[in-house]
Amino acid sequence: MNQDKLKSLLQQVKYPGFSKDVVTFGLIQNVQETEGAVELGVKFTTEKEEVRQQILSDIEKVLREGGYEKINIEIIQAPVKPAQPDEAAAPPSIPGVKHTIAVASGKGGVGKSTVAANLAAALRKQGHSVGILDLDVYGPSLPITMGVHETPKVQEGNKLQPIQKFDMSLMSLGFLLNDNSPVIWRGAMVSKMVSQFLFDVNWGDIDYLILDLPPGTGDVQLTLVQQIALTGAIIVTTPQDLALKDVERGANMFSKVNTPVLGIVENMSYHICPSCGHKSQIFSTGGGTKESERLHVPLLAKIPLNEEIMKAGESGEPLVIYLPESEAATMFRTLAQKVTELVEK
Ligand SMILES: Nc1ncnc2c1ncn2[C@@H]1O[C@H](COP(=O)(O)OP(=O)(O)O)[C@@H](O)[C@H]1O
Ligand SMILES: [Mg+2]
16 A cells, blocks of 8 residues: 555656656666655666756655655666767767778879778778778779679668678779769769768678778868768878878868878878889978878878889789788788777777
8 A cells, every 4th residue: 555655656756857757767666665664766877966866855855745754765876878978969870880980182093092992901901890981973993993893782671782802891882883974963963872872881790991082171071071970080192282281171171070080191102113122202202291290190101102002903902912912011001000009099
């Protein structure tokens, strides 16, 4: 009988801000009554002190009004969900993907896709599960750099199945567009396809998803990087671009979406003569170091201009797979190592 009375008293206590009561919400545990004294547990899932105090004082009030003098409340703390600042505003992460790394560049032809492919392959060799998403609409590169000529299959639930190659999951706009698709049509497809590519691809559980962004750091890229939660970004540039504002623009774009720039990769940094081994600085030097110091981001790698890299690109295999023993392949592996260290930090 008393249990029923206690229950109906406790049902008068509404959860602050809600029309439902604390009993319905499951906060009340182990109610016991002995000789006019009440013992109960209150299980909180919130850490908000004002909410907790409100509930406790309301419980005491209704029990006192119900004729109970001795009230003993034990507080039980349920595991608290870590506070998610601005949860509604934060972009969603891609289901199953642990880390998403964007590879960006101020302009095309600087080796962004080459860096993305080799970084991915090096991460794979280090034992991580890896995907590459090529979002460069105007110059999709995965069909060439990875030698993929298949069309992805659509699965149950309208999910696109990534192409498996070199033990990595690959998706590119180039897999779906044929070479004769007019550029205007491509433009119209971009925004629609991009969000489909981010969320309607069945990536499965992967450690790293490498995004090969379209060149440039304008509105299109900004919109794109706003659609998903990125772990970090890498900006690829050549030494002569560093004199320009490319890296800074890139850094600004990512800071707008609160994405840390993990660092800069200077590509085609220098050239080693294949016959005599002479190292020549074909472009001005030191720009990468200067720029990275100025922006307080590390210079992650200086990759030489190198015939092997070019040949690997044409062969449909990233250099890290094509010529794993080459010096440049070692540099890409070091880059991957640095990236994992930064991401884990
Ligand atoms: N370090 C390098 N040495 C020699 N050739 C390179 C190097 N980096 C890239 N390339 C070549 O330059 C061309 C452009 O590179 P790519 O990665 O497609 O650039 P982006 O994606 O920035 O447009 C490709 O043919 C590629 O093989
Ligand atoms: Mg490219």
